Amino acid sequence: MTHSEENYLKAIFHLNKGGAKAVSTNALAGQMDTKPSSVTDMIRRLAEKGVVHYKKYQGVSLTEKGSRLALSVIRKHRLWEVFLVEKLSFNWDEVHEIAEQLEHIKSEQLIDRLDELLGFPQFDPHGDPIPTKDGSLPSGDKQLLSNMPLHSKGICVGVKDSSSAFLKFLDKNNIALGHRIELLEKEEFDNSVFVKVNDAPMHLSYQIASNLYVKKI
Amino acid sequence: MTHSEENYLKAIFHLNKGGAKAVSTNALAGQMDTKPSSVTDMIRRLAEKGVVHYKKYQGVSLTEKGSRLALSVIRKHRLWEVFLVEKLSFNWDEVHEIAEQLEHIKSEQLIDRLDELLGFPQFDPHGDPIPTKDGSLPSGDKQLLSNMPLHSKGICVGVKDSSSAFLKFLDKNNIALGHRIELLEKEEFDNSVFVKVNDAPMHLSYQIASNLYVKKI
DNA sequence: ATTTAAATTTAGACAAATCTAAAAATATGT
DNA sequence: ACATATTTTTAGATTTGTCTAAATTTAAAT
Numbered sequence: 001m002t003h004s005e006e007n008y009l010k011a012i013f014h015l016n017k018g019g020a021k022a023v024s025t026n027a028l029a030g031q032m033d034t035k036p037s038s039v040t041d042m043i044r045r046l047a048e049k050g051v052v053h054y055k056k057y058q059g060v061s062l063t064e065k066g067s068r069l070a071l072s073v074i075r076k077h078r079l080w081e082v083f084l085v086e087k088l089s090f091n092w093d094e095v096h097e098i099a100e101q102l103e104h105i106k107s108e109q110l111i112d113r114l115d116e117l118l119g120f121p122q123f124d125p126h127g128d129p130i131p132t133k134d135g136s137l138p139s140g141d142k143q144l145l146s147n148m149p150l151h152s153k154g155i156c157v158g159v160k161d162s163s164s165a166f167l168k169f170l171d172k173n174n175i176a177l178g179h180r181i182e183l184l185e186k187e188e189f190d191n192s193v194f195v196k197v198n199d200a201p202m203h204l205s206y207q208i209a210s211n212l213y214v215k216k217i
Numbered sequence: 218m219t220h221s222e223e224n225y226l227k228a229i230f231h232l233n234k235g236g237a238k239a240v241s242t243n244a245l246a247g248q249m250d251t252k253p254s255s256v257t258d259m260i261r262r263l264a265e266k267g268v269v270h271y272k273k274y275q276g277v278s279l280t281e282k283g284s285r286l287a288l289s290v291i292r293k294h295r296l297w298e299v300f301l302v303e304k305l306s307f308n309w310d311e312v313h314e315i316a317e318q319l320e321h322i323k324s325e326q327l328i329d330r331l332d333e334l335l336g337f338p339q340f341d342p343h344g345d346p347i348p349t350k351d352g353s354l355p356s357g358d359k360q361l362l363s364n365m366p367l368h369s370k371g372i373c374v375g376v377k378d379s380s381s382a383f384l385k386f387l388d389k390n391n392i393a394l395g396h397r398i399e400l401l402e403k404e405e406f407d408n409s410v411f412v413k414v415n416d417a418p419m420h421l422s423y424q425i426a427s428n429l430y431v432k433k434i
Numbered sequence: 435a436t437t438t439a440a441a442t443t444t445a446g447a448c449a450a451a452t453c454t455a456a457a458a459a460t461a462t463g464t
Numbered sequence: 465a466c467a468t469a470t471t472t473t474t475a476g477a478t479t480t481g482t483c484t485a486a487a488t489t490t491a492a493a494t
Contacts, residue, residue: 025471102319110305113307252484274489
């Protein structure tokens, strides 16, 4: 697979997430920032390689093989994003462009060991789930409080940092597994959040919010 | 610069190392594992971009600009090799192919931070010097004690850390500029080294060894 | 120095990935 | 349902990087 082919597979995968029906040529052209005619050409090549289903005028969708490939590229992208943030101190909003390049590096072993170095993370810095080696996505309904959309509600289901200092803090502030959490406001400046925990309003630092897993309801 | 163009610059740089005269089309074709006619085409493109000097039938050499670019690619290659060995536990003989890909990733910031993460190494896992950000190659004969090959001998010529604490330590242990140093053994576990300083055997921590410059003899 | 050999360049072609402009198929509105 | 609008595909051209085969230039040898 060339870089460009991998990017098309990724785009088809993302556009297909919502509905189960085929992706239109125009939609794909929009996503790829290219012209519909170019998309048609590329789709034909991809169909010949057996990674997409394609019938003229009927849109395109991934085959089993194409889906595996797309997930593998997405896995690489998100693992590299974690690396950039965790190991090289990039901000979560600076890493996308670099990861777009790194995701095309070809070495199974490299990715396995990167995964290990990072402690087998389940989510990338944007809160998106990282596909596993065998191609399954961890359920999206569990995510870090810091990654939840504004005004969403959920149930506290876990912690990322399980140090006793952190758990003690949660205890002191009456935050526990099973408690309801509502995200009221996000502070741009320091990424801290205003929440209600079981109707008790409180202000949590980014430190805290980025270590609490919440299941959306 | 495209990946291919960067690879040509690198190849020209390496073939030029020995003699000062221009690199022949055939030699370059050999290095790049391609045909001489392809090389001619590429050289013309590179000349138009002002990164090589080229006169028909007279061979090719790097301009100032081309040399800077080549060194930058080599720097990336060698830093990634250090990363693969130090952080991902690859063997030194497994990293070349992967580094060939990683060296083309475009981000100044990425390389600067990688350099920092690795502790500003001067040599790659094969012992080749890593060009600095400003494009100078550390001379092969001065290097950190911690980077010296086993059983090599040298003269202490400088320190990296020049804090008084460190200098006091050297004084107390009778290590000074001009003293002979022989590297007897390296401890895998903590990277400490066993050395003889002017025939006096001693055991130095990695802390120490990675702050002492030695000139090979 | 003249011929032969080797190195280098040109000419023409091809695959990948893109574009523009025009044609064909599908969808939409009343 | 029929005309019109939208979407999609085709046709032909371009760029990058490569190739083969032929022509040209430089080097070598007797």
